[in-house]
Amino acid sequence: MHGYTHAIAVDFEATCFKDQPVQELRDSEIIEFPAVLVNLKTGKVEAEFHTYVKPVERPQLSEYCTNLTGIRQRTVDAAVTVQTAINRFTDWLKMELKVRNLVLPKMSETNPKGNCILVTWTNWDFNICLVKECERKKMRKPSCFDQWMNAKAIYRNFYKFYPYNFDKALSRLRLTFRGRAHSGIADARNLATLLVRMYRDGAPLAVTTDLSPELQLNENGGF
Ligand SMILES: [Mg+2]
Incomplete structure (x- = not known):
């Protein structure tokens, strides 16, 4: 049994251009940062x-x-x-976890799997978009990501x-x-809805990617 009672659906929107070479998609900048904290048991969005x-590298959005x-x-x-968006998100996250007694994977010694999990649709958001942008802009990436x-x-x-695509996953x-x-926030809300359904159907929710597998616990409590 996985033990997750809550999930946080994240779905970035980022700069993009028509007929862009695939390689350039690694150079996107985040333009919308939404997160939806859902209670998997009740199905209710709690925060x-x-x-x-x-965007500052290519400030002009394409049509x-x-x-x-x-x-x-x-x-x-x-x-x-x-940077401000990441700081505000982590402040929000810390507070919302604390008031619900929630822990993310690798946050707590007594519950290293956690009871709440960050979720995206594909690996692009955290594995490419956020990692690459933090590298280019010399920003420290909090380990909760x-x-x-x-x-x-x-x-x-x-x-x-x-x-x-995501739509097909829902319609199925x-x-x-x-x-x-x-719209990032709409994508994240719909992902939260899908997660509630997957939870009720008994899907084995789990961490699928760990960028620091050598660590037992995240440094700095995840932040
Ligand atoms: Mg999206």
């Missing part, structure tokens, strides 16, 4: 974090990016830096179905995407 982020995400130039122009569950991998193994289970697709 949300959301901020837009100002393609705005059409895809619905994020406007003036929104990111008025937004915070990615080192362990997560790739929901797509668990989904594929558990339901024995390879979803072509007769769930309907709510809100605007590729």
